[in-house]
Amino acid sequence: MPPEVCYRAWTAPLRVARRRSHHPGPDAQRTHTINLSGPDGRDLSVYCYSSELLLRGDALIVQPHINPTTGDTLCWNGEASFPMYPQISIRENDGARLFAALGALPDPALIPTILGKVEGPYALAYFHNGSRRLFFGRDPLGRRSLLMHAPTKQAPYFFLSSASAGERVGYEVAELDTHCFYELDLGALLGATDFICVQRRTGSHCLQAIPARVNRTLPSESERPFVTSLDEIPPQLSSAVDGLISRLDRSVRLRIENIPKNVSLDKGQLAVLFSGGIDSTVITFLAHRHVPLDEPIDLLNVAFENPRKIQVKRQGNVGGMPKRERRALMIAEKDNLAANRSDQEADYLVPDRETGLQQVEELRRLCPERQWNFVEINVPFAEAQVAREEVEAFMWPRRTVMDLSLAMALFFAARGVGQVRDNTSHPYQPYKSPAKVLLNGLGSDELLGGYGRHRAAYKTGGWQGVVDELQLEIDRIPSRNMGRDDRVISSHGKETRHPFLSLDVVAFLAGLPVNFKMDPRLDVGLGDKMLLRLAARKLGLLEASIRKKRAMQFGSHSARMENGTPNAGGELLLK
Known part of the structure; x- marks a missing residue:
């Protein structure tokens, strides 16, 4: 399988950010650092930051999710259900439930299997301490953001984030593909002298929650439309x-x-x-x-x-407004006057209004x-x-x-x-x-x-x-x-x-x-x-x-x- 992203083993931190809000918070924030040591005194730090918006469960859950016994860590940004756990309550926190399910697995190779069964919008980064592996990905429809910076010599670190601060000299982010989960072997990274690859985890075992394919059955070209008006549902379409x-x-x-x-x-x-x-x-x-x-x-x-329409309304058709646009403006203004709407209201009477x-x-x-x-x-x-x-x-x-x-x-x-x-x-x-x-x-x-x-x-x-x-x-x-x-x-x-x-x-x-x-x-x-x-x-x-x-x-x-x-x-x- 060809590598998707390569990471040169420079001694630099790996950073994981879940969500940085426009206004920090709003419900809870926490930073967690994972320090890993390798041969020859080489070390690596993983920085995890979360700004939590509480929308699931009765209790405030401060992220990242951390297991103090195993050292496992989860940054979770999602709103998901788990078909393999149909008894999950709306009073439970979905991130905490997923973290517990991942921590109970006997083999880290099964992690993509669990992730592949999650239904709903999500982006996540999960560090499994026992295998020193980082798993990350987003839901198949990409409903939650997850950006990645692949290391360069000028910016020698790996970076994941749900948020963006725009174009920056220090890094170059791209939206993560949604067709698979990714895995980064941090243990191998510590001992490497050349390139380490972020592996794509694909296969039926981890791609179960994927969008259905479109029915390719074609109607006959001679078949007449079912519907002639919306007043009556034809029998073929009732179900x-x-x-x-x-x-x-x-x-x-x-x-x-x-x-x-x-x-x-x-x-x-x-x-x-x-x-x-x-x-x-x-x-x-x-x-x-x-x-x-x-x-x-x-x-x-x-x-x-x-401002162009306001100028035309108040000063005339300066610069020659197109006829179609001018006509629409005149109709809208006539309707406004009929409804006794103020000038300010008329300024914002756009089609969606x-x-x-x-x-x-x-x-x-x-x-x-x-x-x-x-x-x-x-x-x-x-x-x-x-x-x-x-x-x-x-x-x-x-x-x-x-x-x-x-x-x-x-x-x-x-x-x-x-x-x-x-x-x-x-x-x-x-x-x-x-x-x-x-x-x-x-x-x-x-x-x-x-x-x-x-x-x-x-x-x-x-x-x-x-x-x-x-x-x-x-x-x-x-x-x-x-x-x-x-x-x-x-x-x-x-x-x-x-x-x-x-x-x-x-x-x-x-x-x-x-x-x-x-x-x-x-x-x-x-x-x-x-x-x-x-x-x-x-x-x-x-x-x-x-x-x-x-x-x-x-x-x-x-x-x-x-x-x-x-x-x-x-x-x-x-x-």
């Missing part, structure tokens, strides 16, 4: 609709039932990244089923000020007993510019224009500082969401064919092209969004959870025939994410079921922050 609702409902429940309750707060314990689109609305509605009715749910809706306001009203009609805090997070252009350098550091080593657009939206949404009001006749009140857990609808477009590129794939390659594109979507989820999003959101001491990316939901949707999930022959707003639209309609979410896809960076206008004009070339590298 699939029920299956999606039940699995997604369970996924939401598992991701919110263990949130520690703070009895001193009368505010929400849970928040949703809420655009008003079908994805965020469905998981919000399902969360309502499992959150006590006396607890509010915060709906975080972010909007960025666009409009759909969010519409959708929260549907939720209030369907669930009148719930207090829905629609948190309007308005980001002035100047404030976004000030935050840019910090956000770029958190998202590093991701560094494209699109990465920045998405990261900016997530950064301000996760901060949760905005304003709320009960209805349009009441004045706004300042509000900061205290929720540490944020639900995110990411994953539905990849699994259910919600992007325009799925239609393009059908045009060029038929159903086979769509199937190939859906498989590609699953394969690249870890490398596209997840690590970056985790680093940005956790900078506020918060955690995002993705109900659509439960391996159970992924397996169910991947296993369905492609034409059960989407049909690119149908109109946008019907054929894209067709199965989810039918499920939303069955849940009573009539308005959400017909809402069309809009990317977060365009819906919030975070993609329009470069000199106040739309960014071209989202894959371009930042300067």
